[in-house]
Amino acid sequence: MSILEMPDNTVLREALVDGTVTHPDGHKLKVVANVNPNCCSALHDIVRDRKPQLVVEIGMAYGVSTLAILSALEANGQGRLISIDPYIGWPTGRLVALNQVERAGLSERHEHWHECSYLGLARLMEKSLLADFVYIDGNHNFDYAFTDFFLSDKLIAPGGLIGFNDVGWRSVFRVIRFLQKYRRYREIDVGLGKSYRSRNALFALIRRIEGRSSDDRYFEKIDNWEPDGSCLQIPGP
Numbered sequence: 001m002s003i004l005e006m007p008d009n010t011v012l013r014e015a016l017v018d019g020t021v022t023h024p025d026g027h028k029l030k031v032v033a034n035v036n037p038n039c040c041s042a043l044h045d046i047v048r049d050r051k052p053q054l055v056v057e058i059g060m061a062y063g064v065s066t067l068a069i070l071s072a073l074e075a076n077g078q079g080r081l082i083s084i085d086p087y088i089g090w091p092t093g094r095l096v097a098l099n100q101v102e103r104a105g106l107s108e109r110h111e112h113w114h115e116c117s118y119l120g121l122a123r124l125m126e127k128s129l130l131a132d133f134v135y136i137d138g139n140h141n142f143d144y145a146f147t148d149f150f151l152s153d154k155l156i157a158p159g160g161l162i163g164f165n166d167v168g169w170r171s172v173f174r175v176i177r178f179l180q181k182y183r184r185y186r187e188i189d190v191g192l193g194k195s196y197r198s199r200n201a202l203f204a205l206i207r208r209i210e211g212r213s214s215d216d217r218y219f220e221k222i223d224n225w226e227p228d229g230s231c232l233q234i235p236g237p
């Protein structure tokens with residue numbers, strides 16, 4: 001059953017179908033920056049399938065991906081989610097996201113860490129916490145996306161999973177190229193296929209030639225191997 005057909009997913013459905021989220025004072029806002037419905041469904045399904053104990057989400061915005069993960073954990077009857085988002089200059093975002101989680105009745109399984117991911121991920125490591133799944137959808141600039149991956153890789157054991165949103169961004173694509181070259185992961189097919197859509201036909205063509213598809217990609221860690229460092233090069237564009 002699609003995530004949108006599930007009877008207990010009203011709050012998520014409002015966001016994905018009606019395009020609205022609700023502020024704690026009751027007024028509705030237009031949802032922004034969220035994971036698209038197909039990626040949301042895939043995210044939900046992989047959490048159902050893998051049954052992780054600890055999921056870490058980087059980038060919560062209005063909580064659309066958050067609800068996809070939490071509703072799957074709830075259906076699993078186990079697991080918790082830590083969402084890391086500093087909401088810099090966007091206090092309303094945080095209020096709305098936490099209200100969405102509360103309205104969905106999923107707060108029990110959820111914690112929001114109000115800080116940047118590089119601090120939150122490092123803090124998780126300090127506590128010796130291992131995540132089973134990290135979903136990366138925070139700041140997509142190369143330095144931040146790379147740091148998110150670098151630290152997430154340290155936070156998961158072999159068998160753990162990392163998911164990337166906005167993989168059509170050149171910066172995120174380069175991070176994935178690094179992962180494929182300098183770490184040992186296998187890509188998991190979550191049924192999203194390859195999409196190269198863009199508002200501009202030329203950009204869509206360039207994306208297709210470069211293999212920069214736009215829907216989420218997931219990778220399972222095989223082992224903890226790292227190169228010795230002497231031949232490391234940042235992947236090109």
Ligand SMILES: C[S@@+](CC[C@H](N)C(=O)[O-])C[C@H]1O[C@@H](n2cnc3c(N)ncnc32)[C@H](O)[C@@H]1O
Pocket residue numbers: 032033034035058059060061062063064065066084085086087088090093115116117118137138139144
């Ligand atoms: C694309 S939105 C996330 C959308 C969300 N996953 C959803 O489906 O609704 C990106 C989010 O990343 C957050 N962000 C920006 N810099 C960040 C950082 N350094 N660490 C964690 N989150 C960050 C922003 O505040 C924003 O809420």
